[in-house]
Amino acid sequence: MSTISTQATPLPESRRIPPDPAVASWLLACCALVFCMVVLGGVTRLTDSGLSMVRWEPVSGILPPLSQSAWEDEFDHYREYPEYRKVNTGISLAEFKTIFYFEYAHRVLGRSIGLVFALGFFYFLWRRRLPPALAPHLIIMFALGGLQGLLGWYMVKSGLIDVPQVSQYRLVAHLGAAILIYLYMLWVAFGLLEHRPAPAVATAIRRAVRGLGLLALITVLSGGFVAGLKAGHAFNTFPLMAGQWIPSGYIVLDPVWRNFFENIPTVQFNHRLLAISTFILALVLAFRIVRDPQLEGQRGPALLLAGVATVQVALGISTLLMHVPVTLAAAHQGMALGLLSVILYLIFKLRHSVGR
Numbered sequence: 267m268s269t270i271s272t273q274a275t276p277l278p279e280s281r282r283i284p285p286d287p288a289v290a291s292w293l294l295a296c297c298a299l300v301f302c303m304v305v306l307g308g309v310t311r312l313t314d315s316g317l318s319m320v321r322w323e324p325v326s327g328i329l330p331p332l333s334q335s336a337w338e339d340e341f342d343h344y345r346e347y348p349e350y351r352k353v354n355t356g357i358s359l360a361e362f363k364t365i366f367y368f369e370y371a372h373r374v375l376g377r378s379i380g381l382v383f384a385l386g387f388f389y390f391l392w393r394r395r396l397p398p399a400l401a402p403h404l405i406i407m408f409a410l411g412g413l414q415g416l417l418g419w420y421m422v423k424s425g426l427i428d429v430p431q432v433s434q435y436r437l438v439a440h441l442g443a444a445i446l447i448y449l450y451m452l453w454v455a456f457g458l459l460e461h462r463p464a465p466a467v468a469t470a471i472r473r474a475v476r477g478l479g480l481l482a483l484i485t486v487l488s489g490g491f492v493a494g495l496k497a498g499h500a501f502n503t504f505p506l507m508a509g510q511w512i513p514s515g516y517i518v519l520d521p522v523w524r525n526f527f528e529n530i531p532t533v534q535f536n537h538r539l540l541a542i543s544t545f546i547l548a549l550v551l552a553f554r555i556v557r558d559p560q561l562e563g564q565r566g567p568a569l570l571l572a573g574v575a576t577v578q579v580a581l582g583i584s585t586l587l588m589h590v591p592v593t594l595a596a597a598h599q600g601m602a603l604g605l606l607s608v609i610l611y612l613i614f615k616l617r618h619s620v621g622r
Contacts, residue, residue: 283397283399283454283457283458284397285457285458285459285460286395287458288390289390289395289396290455290458290459292382292386293451293454293455293458294455295382295386296379296382296383296386296451297448297451297455299375299379300379300447300448300451301448301600301603302375303372303375303376303379303444304441304444304445304448304600304603305596305599305600305603306368306371306372306375307372307440307441307444308493308595308596308599308600309368309596310368310369310372311437311493312493312590312592312596313365313368313592314365315364315365315366315367315368315369316369316372316432317347317349317422317426317432318349318362318365318366318369319366319369319370319422320343320344320346320347320426321343322419322422328374328377330366337359337363338359340362341359341362344362344366347426347430348425348426348430349425349426349430373418376414376415376418380411380415383407383408383411387404400454403450403454406450407451407454410443410446410447410450411447413443414440414443414444414447417436417443418440420436420440421433421436421437421439421440424436432494433494434493434494434495435494435527437490437494438490438491438494441486441487441490442487442490445483445487445603445606448603448606449606449607449610452607453610453614456610456611456614457614460614467561467616471554471555471558471561471616472613472616472617474547474551474554475551475609475612475613475616476613477547478544478551478609479609479610479613481543481544482602482605482606482609484540485537485540485544485602486602486603488533488536488540489599489602491527492533492534492537495528495530495533497530497533497534497537498534498585498586498590498595499589500530500531500534501513501531501534502586503586503587504538504586504587505538507531507534507535513531513534513535515529515531516529516531516532516535517529517532541578541579541582542579544575545575545576545578545579548571548572548575548605548609549572549575549576551568551571552569552571552572552575553572555568555612556568556569563615564612564615567608567612567615568612570608571605571609571612574601574604574605574608575605577601578598578601578602578604581594581597581598581601
């Protein structure tokens with residue numbers, strides 16, 4: 267048997283967060299903004315716009331240049347840095363504005379997330395709708411948001427020194443922090459929307475869903491290294507890479523570990539392998555849940571898991587074969603967050619285990 271009718275033991279009253287759809291809606295709105303932030307960040311990366319704003323002004327930077335002289339001053343600053351001298355030499359002011367606005371929109375959206383979070387927090391605090399058990403979660407969210415802003419500038423700085431390309435390590439750290447914030451807020455929102463205790467399910471199922479979540483997260487982060495190295499522009503065939511299952515040059519750097527983060531053939535091959543493994547495990551797990559009569563309540567999320575995983579793999583392969591067009595690549599990144607969201611929901615619904 268995969269489940270039993272026994273319900274999980276409820277948490278002590280002091281640790282329980284009572285359901286509150288209004289507070290949950292606020293957090294879900296913040297989740298939606300973070301989702302857009304991740305996708306827009308990907309577009310900024312794909313359009314090579316991330317190094318166009320060479321100054322970090324957390325408060326005054328909310329406004330773009332508003333006059334011709336202000337634009338010329340901003341452009342003059344940009345021309346002092348390696349990206350202009352080594353990559354974009356001779357671009358016009360109009361061309362500079364295009365890449366500037368992508369990065370500007372990304373930064374303004376980040377500030378907007380902080381504003382929406384702060385306004386919601388003070389509103390619900392004023393209405394006395396924030397239970398004590400929720401306070402630690404909100405403090406963690408606030409701290410993670412501040413860390414994310416610092417990580418973003420730390421990432422940009424790596425491309426303003428000598429080589430006009432941000433560090434793939436800092437890029438993945440920035441992406442990982444955004445995903446952590448998104449998933450954490452989503453998890454808390456799920457709890458605020460839950461009106462019934464979660465059923466106890468077999469430990470094997472619970473572990474399988476959590477394992478899938480970990481594998482999917484590693485796959486997404488490996489995609490960050492693909493983006494950081496622009497590895498998606500190499501080996502634009504599938505399933506073979508330059509006519510081989512395992513590309514030549516898979517291990518060429520010393521020490522060996524560097525290949526997994528700095529070697530383009532290795533990074534792309536590993537991302538493919540992780541993606542296909544995630545896809546297969548998602549289908550197997552969805553099939554198992556759908557076939558289990560005692561998990562009837564989770565058939566909808568299981569079918570959604572299979573569907574999202576299928577679309578995500580199709581987007582990934584199409585992005586590769588078409589040499590990484592911006593629209594498809596951005597959709598692929600957005601669908602990755604969608605897949606993580608569905609898996610997180612299943613983890614939440616199947617979070618209590620019993621037996622083997």
